[in-house]
Structure formats: C-alpha cells, structure tokens
C-alpha cells in the first residue's frame with residue numbers, strides 16, 4: 611500500500627469511528643430520562659405521593675386533601691395519559707389559586723433558581739422529565 615493510500619484510509623477511519631460512537635440511541639435516551647425522573651420523584655414527590663406514586667407517602671395522612679394515586683392518571687382520563695394537564699399541575703404557576711390551597715407545592719417556583727433564562731429552561735426540563743416518568747408508571 612502506498613503511503614498516500616494508507617493516510618487516506620486512516621482519515622476515513624478517523625471520520626467514521628467518532629460519528630458511530632456519538633450516534634444517539636433514542637431508546638437509551640428515553641431510558642435515561644425515566645431514570646432521572648425516578649430520582650427526581652423520589653427526592654421531591656415521594657414524601658406525599660409515596661415511592662410507588664400510589665398516594666401512600668409518609669406525609670400523606672397529614673394533608674387536608676390526600677395525594678392522589680399517580681399511577682392511575684391515564685385510567686382516570688379514559689385510558690389516555692393527560693401529559694399537558696400533568697405538566698401544568700406539577701408546574702402549578704398558572705393554576706387558579708383555589709387549587710393552590712391544597713398542599714401540593716408549586717414546583718414551577720421551586721425549580722426556578724436565578725438567572726431567569728437558565729431557570730426557565732431548567733424548570734421545563736425537570737417538569738418534562740417528571741411527566742415522562744409518570745407516564746411510564748401508568749397502569750390501565
């Protein structure tokens with residue numbers, strides 16, 4: 611093999627290998643997201659909703675309104691997961707405050723540190739992650 615050919619082959623390998631390694635696998639990305647959602651749920655939600663999300667957290671009996679079973683969201687919505695509704699309830703900022711008289715925290719505010727632009731992206735990311743996790747828990 612001439613030296614030029616060898617260089618050419620090396621270049622091709624250098625270009626092809628990293629693109630193969632970096633390819634995004636949508637399945638494992640989805641899996642990561644659900645794992646992240648589970649971690650968030652355990653730290654922020656399980657005290658009331660329970661680690662299984664069925665409404666049996668250690669604080670549940672202290673609340674005026676018992677925390678609902680979050681594995682039955684689809685079931686209560688005619689078999690379809692109400693993703694937008696769930697997002698808005700967790701965010702909590704644009705709900706009428708009558709609903710806010712409950713003990714469910716307004717996570718949109720909790721997840722929003724300064725500076726504002728970075729904060730909003732972070733809020734959206736966390737809410738979406740939680741919504742996807744809850745979607746994965748639904749039992750029909």
Ligand code: HEC
Nearest residue numbers: 654655658673675676677678696699700709712713714740
């Ligand atoms: C301090 C206790 C508490 C914590 C912590 C909490 N919740 Fe709640 N959650 C509630 C209560 C109480 C309700 C019922 C509120 C109502 O009906 O007004 C509720 C309602 C909900 C609902 C609406 C369910 C339905 O059937 O309409 C969703 C979704 C939800 N919570 C998700 C979450 C998520 C996700 C987290 C963590 C980020 C979380 N909650 C943390 C107490 C809590």
